[in-house]
Amino acid sequence: MSRFSLTLTLYLFTSIGVVSQETGSVKGVLIDYENQNPVENVSVIITGIKISNVSDQNGNFILPNIPVGDYLIEIVSEHYENQNYPITITKGEILDLRLIYLYPTDFIFDNADQIVWNDENPYENNLTYYSNSKDVFLKRVGFDFSPTFFSFRGYDASQSIIILNGVDITNLYNNRPLWNTFSGLNDISRNRVSVLGLSYSNQNFGGISGVTSIETDAFKMRPGLRISSSFSNKNFIGSTMATYNSGVQKNGLAFSVSASRRWGNEGYVNATLYDAFSLFGTLSYKINEVHSINATAIYAPSRKGQTTAITQRTFNEFGNNYNSYWGWQEGEKRNSSISKFDAPIFMFGYRFKNDKWLFSTTLSYQSIDQKNSRLDYTNAPNPYPNYWKYLPEIKDNPQIDWLNLYETNLNTTNISDGGSARYLIYDNIKKDNVFSVNSRINKKLNDHLNLDIGLSFKNSNSTNYASPKDLLGAQFYVDVNPFTIVNGNPTKNDLLGEENKGLNEKIKYDFYLRASQVAAFTQLQYKTEQTEFFIAANYTRKDFQREGKFLNQAYEDNSLGKSEKLNFDDYAFKAGITYQFTSNHYFQLNAAYITKSPTIQNTFINSRENNAIVPNLISEKITSADASYLINTPKLQSRLTGYFTDFRDGTTVNSFFAEIGTGADFFQEVITGIDKRHLGLELGFEYQINSNFSSSLVVALGQHTYTNNANVAVNFDTAGLSEDIINNTGFINLGETYLKNYKVANGPQQAFSVGLFYKNSKNWWLNGSANYFSNGYLDISAITRTDAFFNNPNDYGQPYQDIDFDLARTLLQQEKFSSYSIINLSGGKLWQYKNINLKLVASIHNLFDVNYISGGYEQSRTANYASLVADTANGSAQRNFGPKYWYGFGRTYFINLAISFKKTKNEHFLKKD
Numbered sequence: 001m002s003r004f005s006l007t008l009t010l011y012l013f014t015s016i017g018v019v020s021q022e023t024g025s026v027k028g029v030l031i032d033y034e035n036q037n038p039v040e041n042v043s044v045i046i047t048g049i050k051i052s053n054v055s056d057q058n059g060n061f062i063l064p065n066i067p068v069g070d071y072l073i074e075i076v077s078e079h080y081e082n083q084n085y086p087i088t089i090t091k092g093e094i095l096d097l098r099l100i101y102l103y104p105t106d107f108i109f110d111n112a113d114q115i116v117w118n119d120e121n122p123y124e125n126n127l128t129y130y131s132n133s134k135d136v137f138l139k140r141v142g143f144d145f146s147p148t149f150f151s152f153r154g155y156d157a158s159q160s161i162i163i164l165n166g167v168d169i170t171n172l173y174n175n176r177p178l179w180n181t182f183s184g185l186n187d188i189s190r191n192r193v194s195v196l197g198l199s200y201s202n203q204n205f206g207g208i209s210g211v212t213s214i215e216t217d218a219f220k221m222r223p224g225l226r227i228s229s230s231f232s233n234k235n236f237i238g239s240t241m242a243t244y245n246s247g248v249q250k251n252g253l254a255f256s257v258s259a260s261r262r263w264g265n266e267g268y269v270n271a272t273l274y275d276a277f278s279l280f281g282t283l284s285y286k287i288n289e290v291h292s293i294n295a296t297a298i299y300a301p302s303r304k305g306q307t308t309a310i311t312q313r314t315f316n317e318f319g320n321n322y323n324s325y326w327g328w329q330e331g332e333k334r335n336s337s338i339s340k341f342d343a344p345i346f347m348f349g350y351r352f353k354n355d356k357w358l359f360s361t362t363l364s365y366q367s368i369d370q371k372n373s374r375l376d377y378t379n380a381p382n383p384y385p386n387y388w389k390y391l392p393e394i395k396d397n398p399q400i401d402w403l404n405l406y407e408t409n410l411n412t413t414n415i416s417d418g419g420s421a422r423y424l425i426y427d428n429i430k431k432d433n434v435f436s437v438n439s440r441i442n443k444k445l446n447d448h449l450n451l452d453i454g455l456s457f458k459n460s461n462s463t464n465y466a467s468p469k470d471l472l473g474a475q476f477y478v479d480v481n482p483f484t485i486v487n488g489n490p491t492k493n494d495l496l497g498e499e500n501k502g503l504n505e506k507i508k509y510d511f512y513l514r515a516s517q518v519a520a521f522t523q524l525q526y527k528t529e530q531t532e533f534f535i536a537a538n539y540t541r542k543d544f545q546r547e548g549k550f551l552n553q554a555y556e557d558n559s560l561g562k563s564e565k566l567n568f569d570d571y572a573f574k575a576g577i578t579y580q581f582t583s584n585h586y587f588q589l590n591a592a593y594i595t596k597s598p599t600i601q602n603t604f605i606n607s608r609e610n611n612a613i614v615p616n617l618i619s620e621k622i623t624s625a626d627a628s629y630l631i632n633t634p635k636l637q638s639r640l641t642g643y644f645t646d647f648r649d650g651t652t653v654n655s656f657f658a659e660i661g662t663g664a665d666f667f668q669e670v671i672t673g674i675d676k677r678h679l680g681l682e683l684g685f686e687y688q689i690n691s692n693f694s695s696s697l698v699v700a701l702g703q704h705t706y707t708n709n710a711n712v713a714v715n716f717d718t719a720g721l722s723e724d725i726i727n728n729t730g731f732i733n734l735g736e737t738y739l740k741n742y743k744v745a746n747g748p749q750q751a752f753s754v755g756l757f758y759k760n761s762k763n764w765w766l767n768g769s770a771n772y773f774s775n776g777y778l779d780i781s782a783i784t785r786t787d788a789f790f791n792n793p794n795d796y797g798q799p800y801q802d803i804d805f806d807l808a809r810t811l812l813q814q815e816k817f818s819s820y821s822i823i824n825l826s827g828g829k830l831w832q833y834k835n836i837n838l839k840l841v842a843s844i845h846n847l848f849d850v851n852y853i854s855g856g857y858e859q860s861r862t863a864n865y866a867s868l869v870a871d872t873a874n875g876s877a878q879r880n881f882g883p884k885y886w887y888g889f890g891r892t893y894f895i896n897l898a899i900s901f902k903k904t905k906n907e908h909f910l911k912k913d
């Protein structure tokens with residue numbers, strides 16, 4: 001007997017008592033708008049009173065014994081837009097709402113096909129995944145703000161947590177989510193839920209950015225076949241995808257398969273090729289009413305051409321789609337920097353679920369192979385056309401001259417080291433084997449109390465090395481470092497190995513990284529009619545160790561063998577309360593204290609070459625709180641949130657060439673004790689004007705600032721240094737870097753969006769938004785803001801004479817980017833014929849082709865007073881070492897055409913009274 005039949009029987013059995021108590025009932029059928037199938041397990045709630053139910057397998061629901069009066073009925077589901085209906089209950093009658101169509105959360109803002117993660121840009125956050133959120137603020141952030149490098153509350157990507165089938169897919173090296181694991185599988189990743197900020201999640205303790213959970217359980221996929229194609233001029237030119245979901249079979253099995261292909265010789269930026277395909281398969285088996293298992297495999301390899309930030313001088317010459325990484329070769333554009341990602345993942349899960357218990361366990365294994373190619377040179381001119389010594393002649397030779405590189409390598413027969421590569425392309429290779437286990441218990445203790453417990457383990461073994469990919473006509477590569485000298489000769493990178501290396505051999509560096517993480521969390525949630533409260537605690541243990549496989553001649557004492565093993569114990573606590581003033585007005589308050597260990601990336605000073613560790617490493621402390629006021633009525637949905645986050649004792653490691661007050665060299669900059677404060681307001685406002693029109697307003701007002709003067713030190717190799725150098729220890733503590741009151745550079749800190757949406761009863765819609773962005777800042781150089789900035793490296797580090805401190809203050813002011821406005825348009829049409837749906841979606845971003853800077857950083861090359869004054873003497877537009885900027889895309893378009901073949905059920909027709 002179905003839940004609907006049982007509920008209706010109970011209703012008829014008690015009908016005499018119901019009438020005497022002056023009550024009535026309401027019923028209806030919930031249908032997926034796209035595929036016309038019934039939707040089960042959707043909550044239907046009468047707000048303000050304790051009456052609710054869920055839809056059965058045929059989409060039917062009934063709510064009996066409702067006191068006579070006017071109410072608001074709310075329909076709530078993770079994967080469909082929430083809906084509210086005003087109803088009037090009449091004594092002794094059943095109000096029949098008949099068919100109620102539910103819109104999938106990605107029905108309008110179907111933006112997932114455009115998601116492309118750029119590992120080369122540290123300022124980019126993958127916010128496009130928010131575009132299917134039911135929160136209007138996050139929806140606009142995902143659709144309108146994401147192309148501008150806007151970051152949620154100013155946080156970087158390391159604060160994001162992505163859970164795939166219960167497993168955290170964060171990379172232990174840099175604490176960033178491995179988005180590319182399921183890149184291109186947009187039909188599968190649509191089945192996701194995002195928890196905002198510090199709010200309650202029953203799957204994971206979460207982070208200050210919240211949690212996004214993706215499930216690939218075939219039981220939860222909408223049955224049917226879907227085929228789609230997309231066309232764009234942004235990251236790829238074309239894509240095609242096919243997905244089939246079987247639905248639950250009579251034998252308890254369900255399966256889903258999906259495949260996609262994305263391609264393009266170049267996107268909006270020149271020579272940024274895109275070549276990717278993705279495969280997905282999952283099989284779920286329902287053993288009985290409470291036990292089920294699931295197996296999932298994902299394979300999504302990709303190959304992408306990279307680009308880089310450019311100076312204003314370069315932008316003025318060539319525009320925002322210039323790319324210095326490519327040149328013509330035999331009539332084709334060849335990019336010297338290609339990123340390859342190959343990371344198959346296999347997962348097996350078990351689930352036990354009854355009315356009071358949910359227990360799930362997932363085992364996961366992932367083999368990750370990442371390659372990033374680079375053009376290198378030895379004893380030859382710099383091959384990149386935007387090298388500062390070639391300015392301003394770059395206008396005549398704006399691209400790499402591949403023919404010249406081959407000719408240089410081939411014309412070495414009469415030289416002592418003839419046959420060696422002056423130029424080559426090599427790969428930086430990182431291979432990880434990651435094993436994970438995650439278990440979770442959700443226990444309903446009573447009608448008001450829920451308990452959540454989670455335990456996870458992750459182990460990663462990583463191999464890292466470089467290898468020649470193309471010798472460009474040469475016979476071999478001499479594996480030495482020409483920038484460090486011992487006894488008159490360049491130092492050997494592999495002192496115990498052969499000096500001359502061929503294709504696919506290891507060069508430059510070779511080391512292992514071993515890392516493991518154990519985490520446990522517990523959480524208690526208390527719910528009443530008006531109040532929800534939760535409290536949670538989390539413990540994390542991390543272990544890191546490096547093992548060098550090369551004896552590097554520049555670091556003979558600490559390059560080969562195992563480093564010290566590092567251990568970090570971190571704790572986190574958070575709590576939150578939601579209070580319902582009325583059925584439509586809510587207040588929410590959350591707070592957290594979190595300690596977070598440094599990433600592996602920020603633990604080892606120069607992991608490619610030696611075992612040196614940042615001294616006195618400690619965990620970062622994060623204190624955060626947010627408060628929200630929410631309104632949810634049939635016509636108005638809004639959220640106003642204020643947030644506060646303090647970061648204490650942060651650590652970061654950077655590498656670059658610089659001329660500082662103590663000399664010129666390749667440096668590793670270590671900044672410790674970094675304190676930051678993020679304050680801000682968020683407003684999301686959506687109003688249903690009438691049955692066709694709705695309007696929205698989104699506002700983000702942030703102030704993200706450094707609150708102290710951190711400590712900065714630089715490290716460098718000492719091989720070949722003379723006796724009279726300023727410092728021969730390889731380490732200089734520069735003391736304070738005066739960062740206090742400078743702004744954190746992570747996208748625009750203020751953003752505004754006004755939108756208008758039109759939906760026609762004939763299944764077509766239009767959406768437009770006007771967006772304004774301001775208060776974006778350039779990322780500043782820390783070593784430029786130390787006392788050493790005023791020291792003369794050509795005078796043994798003595799202070800410069802005749803310093804103009806007013807000029808210095810002007811030069812060290814942080815650049816604030818110009819504000820800009822962008823218009824975005826989108827629209828779509830759905831055609832339905834029997835069991836076939838045809839859906840067309842199109843969008844245009846940056847309609848008026850506005851040029852804008854979305855991010856950038858100061859170069860540290862001129863990190864002393866005299867060098868910076870000389871570089872800026874002719875104005876910012878003529879600087880050789882001016883800031884490098886990430887320019888936003890101009891006008892881009894995206895078109896998606898999808899056809900769905902519905903798998904209908906005979907039982908989803910309206911029940912007869």
